[in-house]
Amino acid sequence: MVRTCPFDPPEEYRTLREQEPITPVTLPEGTAGWLVTRYEDVRKILTDPRFSAKRRFARTGDPTADDAPAPPPPPGSFIVMDPPEHTRFRRLLTGQFTVRRMKQLTPAVEQIVTEQLDAMAEAEGPVDLVQAFALPVPSLVICELLGVPYADREEFQWNSATLLRLDASFEEAQAAQQALHGYIRRLAIAKRANPTDDILSDLVRTGELTDDELAGVGALLLLAGHETTANMIALGTMCLLRNPDQLAALRADPALMGGAVEQLLRYLTIVQFGLRRTALEDVDLNGHKIKAGSTVVASLTAGNRDAAHFTGDPEQLDVHRPYGPHLAFGHGIHQCLGQQLARVEMKAALSALLDRFPTLRLAVPVEQVPMRDNMLVYGVRELPVTW
Amino acid sequence: MKIVIDQDRCVGAGQCVLAAADVFDQRDEDGVVVLLDALPPQESQSQVEEAAARCPALAIEVVAE
Numbered sequence: 001m002v003r004t005c006p007f008d009p010p011e012e013y014r015t016l017r018e019q020e021p022i023t024p025v026t027l028p029e030g031t032a033g034w035l036v037t038r039y040e041d042v043r044k045i046l047t048d049p050r051f052s053a054k055r056r057f058a059r060t061g062d063p064t065a066d067d068a069p070a071p072p073p074p075p076g077s078f079i080v081m082d083p084p085e086h087t088r089f090r091r092l093l094t095g096q097f098t099v100r101r102m103k104q105l106t107p108a109v110e111q112i113v114t115e116q117l118d119a120m121a122e123a124e125g126p127v128d129l130v131q132a133f134a135l136p137v138p139s140l141v142i143c144e145l146l147g148v149p150y151a152d153r154e155e156f157q158w159n160s161a162t163l164l165r166l167d168a169s170f171e172e173a174q175a176a177q178q179a180l181h182g183y184i185r186r187l188a189i190a191k192r193a194n195p196t197d198d199i200l201s202d203l204v205r206t207g208e209l210t211d212d213e214l215a216g217v218g219a220l221l222l223l224a225g226h227e228t229t230a231n232m233i234a235l236g237t238m239c240l241l242r243n244p245d246q247l248a249a250l251r252a253d254p255a256l257m258g259g260a261v262e263q264l265l266r267y268l269t270i271v272q273f274g275l276r277r278t279a280l281e282d283v284d285l286n287g288h289k290i291k292a293g294s295t296v297v298a299s300l301t302a303g304n305r306d307a308a309h310f311t312g313d314p315e316q317l318d319v320h321r322p323y324g325p326h327l328a329f330g331h332g333i334h335q336c337l338g339q340q341l342a343r344v345e346m347k348a349a350l351s352a353l354l355d356r357f358p359t360l361r362l363a364v365p366v367e368q369v370p371m372r373d374n375m376l377v378y379g380v381r382e383l384p385v386t387w
Numbered sequence: 388m389k390i391v392i393d394q395d396r397c398v399g400a401g402q403c404v405l406a407a408a409d410v411f412d413q414r415d416e417d418g419v420v421v422l423l424d425a426l427p428p429q430e431s432q433s434q435v436e437e438a439a440a441r442c443p444a445l446a447i448e449v450v451a452e
């Protein structure tokens with residue numbers, strides 16, 4: 001499936017959702033699975049304990065890619081765990097990411113945003129918004145929160161990007177995973193000796209996790225914490241620039257920003273290939289027989305454009321629309337742990353960017369903006385802008 | 388309208404707090420939902436229903452009286 005517009009999912013999703021909302025598919029790695037495209041069904045899969053989060057990722061050359069059970073989760077990687085293991089890790093962390101904690105963090109995030117914009121304003125356009133702004137802001141924030149030196153960013157940004165590349169080979173992905181793990185593991189061991197004021201040190205202090213588990217948790221937070229938000233900031237900016245009426249409405253009434261962020265999350269749904277789950281037993285899904293062990297892909301992208309669920313026209317971006325629950329952060333017990341942080345970051349970044357550069361515009365024709373078509377997290381590779 | 392929460396199910400996503408801050412809060416230690424008002428006034432009904440609909444862990448139940 002290919003996109004015909006940078007902001008819209010491939011057409012096939014709509015056809016499938018309307019005609020065959022639960023459909024057998026061949027997954028990119030060659031095995032058989034199912035694709036689910038309706039909002040209600042996506043929510044159903046993601047809240048049904050018969051569908052396990054232990055899953056196989058699409059990797060070319062994965063020697064284990066057959067009908068064997070999904071591999072056991074790497075230590076600490078709770079995104080691919082089921083309860084009670086998942087609960088154990090998630091509970092250790094949720095206190096760090098509450099709505100209140102994230103609101104308290106807002107001034108610090110705004111400070112980081114301002115510094116990046118100051119630096120950007122000193123350059124003469126055009127600049128690449130990804131490298132100058134969208135990537136540094138969430139990277140700086142998550143580094144600060146976790147206690148990871150920002151100076152090491154090249155290494156972790158590269159490894160994270162490799163893990164998110166659909167065409168990374170099994171070996172490449174494993175090497176990147178191990179590098180990221182090793183890096184956080186060394187850091188965690190250093191914090192054991194010299195704790196500082198950050199999440200990694202707090203986790204060390206609980207005494208509940210082994211070094212490998214700490215490394216797994218830290219690597220997950222670091223990866224999930226910067227790639228996603230960075231892409232929402234850059235793609236969100238491009239989308240607003242291409243929707244001048246929406247941009248004007250937002251500039252005229254900055255109070256709309258909270259709702260606009262939710263709409264951008266829904267409309268762009270950057271976790272573009274959906275969420276994988278594995279059936280633990282034979283499941284009858286609206287008359288379809290899903291066999292135990294099968295992979296089911298719950299399409300967030302398709303579900304988030306489901307006209308049967310959303311009022312108004314879900315194919316349109318409308319910053320005035322009231323916020324109904326969308327699927328951009330997933331659903332069920334794995335729903336994004338960092339979502340309140342992501343909201344704070346997106347609001348701060350987009351508000352300040354629009355404010356600071358009233359004449360912000362693309363510096364190249366839109367067709368020349370390189371898109372992240374082969375990345376698990378969609379977005380732009382670079383975004384040349386000027387003002 | 389009466390609200391019942393299931394703290395064991397809660398995954399601390401904070402959707403309920405965003406939807407109805409007068410009714411729901413999160414514990415500082417572990418982010419688990421706490422009910423500020425189990426019998427909220429009728430005016431907050433739609434917000435509470437929104438919170439229950441958004442909760443990813445199905446941890447909030449609204450019981451009609």
Ligand code: HEM
Pocket residue numbers: 053078079080090220221224225226228229232270271275276328329330331333334335336337338339341342
């Ligand atoms: C706009 C930005 C973001 C988007 C669109 C996003 C999206 C998602 C989605 C769809 C999931 C569900 C995965 C699944 O069920 O398999 C998820 C989980 C997760 N996200 Fe995010 N995320 C964002 C930002 C963040 C940030 C800033 C953090 C920082 C800590 C973060 C940390 C996590 C973690 C740790 C999980 C796993 C939760 C669990 O398994 O219980 N995310 N995210």
Ligand code: SF4
Pocket residue numbers: 396397398399400401402403404411413418419420441442443444445446447
């Ligand atoms: S929305 Fe549900 S899971 Fe999230 S904090 Fe509230 S009760 Fe817990």
